[in-house]
Amino acid sequence: xxxxxxxxxxxxxxxxxxxxxxxxxxxxxxxxxxxxxxxxxxxxxxxxxxxxxxxxxxxxxxxxxxxxxxxxxxxxxxxxxxxxxxxxxxxxxxxxxxxxxxxxxxxxxxxxxxxxxxxxxxxxxxxxxxxxxxxxxxxxxxxxxxxxxxxxxxxxxxxxxxxxxxxxxxxxxxxxxxxxxxxxxxxxxxxxxxxxxxxxxxxxxxxxxxxx
Amino acid sequence: xxxxxxxxxxxxxxxxxxxxxxxxxxxxxxxxxxxxxxxxxxxxxxxxxxxxxxxxxxxxxxxxxxxxxxxxxxxxxxxxxxxxxxxxxxxxxxxxxxxxxxxxxxxxxxxxxxxxxxxxxxxxxxxxxxxxxxxxxxxxxxxxxxxxxxxxxxxxxxxxxxxxxxxxxxxxxxxxxxxxxxxxxxxxxxxxxxxxxxxxxxxxxxxxxxxxxxxxxxxxxxxxxxxxxxxxxxxxxxxxxxxxxxxxxxxxxxxxxxxxxxxxxxxxxxxxxxxxxxxxxxxxxxxxxxxxxxxx
Numbered sequence: 120x121x122x123x124x125x126x127x128x129x130x131x132x133x134x135x136x137x138x139x140x141x142x143x144x145x146x147x148x149x150x151x152x153x154x155x156x157x158x159x160x161x162x163x164x165x166x167x168x169x170x171x172x173x174x175x176x177x178x179x180x181x182x183x184x185x186x187x188x189x190x191x192x193x194x195x196x197x198x199x200x201x202x203x204x205x206x207x208x209x210x211x212x213x214x215x216x217x218x219x220x221x222x223x224x225x226x227x228x229x230x231x232x233x234x235x236x237x238x239x240x241x242x243x244x245x246x247x248x249x250x251x252x253x254x255x256x257x258x259x260x261x262x263x264x265x266x267x268x269x270x271x272x273x274x275x276x277x278x279x280x281x282x283x284x285x286x287x288x289x290x291x292x293x294x295x296x297x298x299x300x301x302x303x304x305x306x307x308x309x310x311x312x313x314x315x316x317x318x319x320x321x322x323x324x325x326x327x328x329x330x331x
Numbered sequence: 332x333x334x335x336x337x338x339x340x341x342x343x344x345x346x347x348x349x350x351x352x353x354x355x356x357x358x359x360x361x362x363x364x365x366x367x368x369x370x371x372x373x374x375x376x377x378x379x380x381x382x383x384x385x386x387x388x389x390x391x392x393x394x395x396x397x398x399x400x401x402x403x404x405x406x407x408x409x410x411x412x413x414x415x416x417x418x419x420x421x422x423x424x425x426x427x428x429x430x431x432x433x434x435x436x437x438x439x440x441x442x443x444x445x446x447x448x449x450x451x452x453x454x455x456x457x458x459x460x461x462x463x464x465x466x467x468x469x470x471x472x473x474x475x476x477x478x479x480x481x482x483x484x485x486x487x488x489x490x491x492x493x494x495x496x497x498x499x500x501x502x503x504x505x506x507x508x509x510x511x512x513x514x515x516x517x518x519x520x521x522x523x524x525x526x527x528x529x530x531x532x533x534x535x536x537x538x539x540x541x542x543x544x545x546x547x548x549x550x551x552x553x554x555x556x557x558x559x560x561x562x563x564x565x566x567x568x569x570x571x572x573x574x575x576x577x578x579x580x581x582x583x584x585x586x587x588x589x590x591x592x593x594x595x596x597x598x599x600x601x602x603x604x605x606x607x608x609x610x611x612x613x614x615x616x617x618x619x620x621x622x623x624x625x626x627x
Binding site: 301 | 353356362575
């Protein structure tokens with residue numbers, strides 16, 4: 120399917136207009152929306168994720184690719200919905216209290232959206248109570264928390280503890296990430312999972328939501 | 332005191348201070364609150380932190396203004412406090428150190444991504460740096476350190492702002508690099524060579540690196556810096572990378588280890604060695620001893 124391969128390549132280059140055009144062309148040629156998403160947009164994002172992890176490319180290229188992904192999702196989303204591609208689940212995302220760094224969290228949001236999750240993005244500097252409340256209000260399966268500062272990481276533990284206190288920890292799973300985080304830290308605060316990058320986060324969230 | 336820039340250029344090697352935020356938290360700054368808040372609410376803490384670093388042997392104490400650009404303060408709802416947060420921080424540092432150390436204005440990233448990748452306009456960010464550095468200069472800092480920069484464009488905006496608002500004030504610009512397959516780069520993809528060339532052109536009097544790395548990598552980055560620049564180098568590494576131990580976050584590079592690696596920095600020709608995240612008065616004391624040992 121060269122059209123979808125071209126679409127993936129355009130996304131990797133961060134060429135927003137080309138991505139939008141090729142997505143529309145694929146739709147016009149009656150390709151399945153699911154195939155356009157999986158073999159075009161997500162295939163491209165996967166390459167971007169791997170190259171960024173290896174530092175063959177850097178943040179600007181990732182951000183341009185993410186923007187291109189949005190451009191492709193625009194025309195595609197209504198079709199995915201109409202076709203009844205089921206939602207993979209709902210996820211609350213937040214950068215925790217005191218932390219203003221949201222680039223990583225936003226990337227995770229874009230990737231999860233692409234993978235079919237509904238995202239409730241609470242933004243940055245979000246307190247534990249607000250995170251748990253949003254999880255309850257929206258009936259989400261997963262809470263994703265991000266921090267860049269070592270001084271704000273402890274707020275993640277408060278969210279985990281709060282879920283336990285409200286006996287929600289069986290229904291709502293937690294995943295944490297951010298530059299200073301580690302598997303070890305996630306375990307020590309009782310979080311369900313850790314992901315080192317946005318691409319891995321998608322697989323982990325799928326597992327947590329039981330759709331992997 | 333000898334003017335800061337001539338001391339930086341001709342030595343002896345200057346010892347910088349260590350982390351500020353963690354020391355303020357030890358004194359009671361609530362987790363998640365910006366350190367700059369302490370300047371407004373608990374000035375005595377700010378004085379005490381600076382004093383402890385001078386007593387440990389620091390030649391340079393940085394003001395508690397890393398996040399005090401109006402843009403960054405706005406993210407914490409404190410933009411109305413820009414004037415006070417900067418002016419007071421200089422006064423408190425000076426009160427703590429007198430003439431025993433240089434007082435250097437700390438200027439960190441604005442906290443937002445610049446266009447075209449983010450939504451912060453370059454002119455707005457530049458204006459913010461003009462405001463912050465203008466206040467720092469007027470309040471009497473000996474120099475400005477533009478630090479922990481990961482976006483070369485932003486670092487250039489800050490250096491240019493400094494040179495516009497206070498042409499005679501020395502400015503050092505230090506960036507955070509990480510190891511990539513093809514060498515050291517910022518997360519935005521700027522190589523050490525690129526960064527140094529652009530910062531020199533923007534008017535920096537000194538260049539360097541801080542944060543993000545253990546001492547080992549920092550030594551390698553310092554070599555790169557030396558290869559590409561003849562300006563004085565300012566290098567302030569972390570005490571390693573954060574790890575969990577018994578449920579607490581620790582930085583695992585001891586003062587002795589850090590001082591040993593810093594000896595290599597001095598051999599490379601670094602003009603100022605100090606500490607970033609995870610470093611405290613004990614690290615500064617060890618750096619002091621190393622530098623003095625070398626000198627005698």
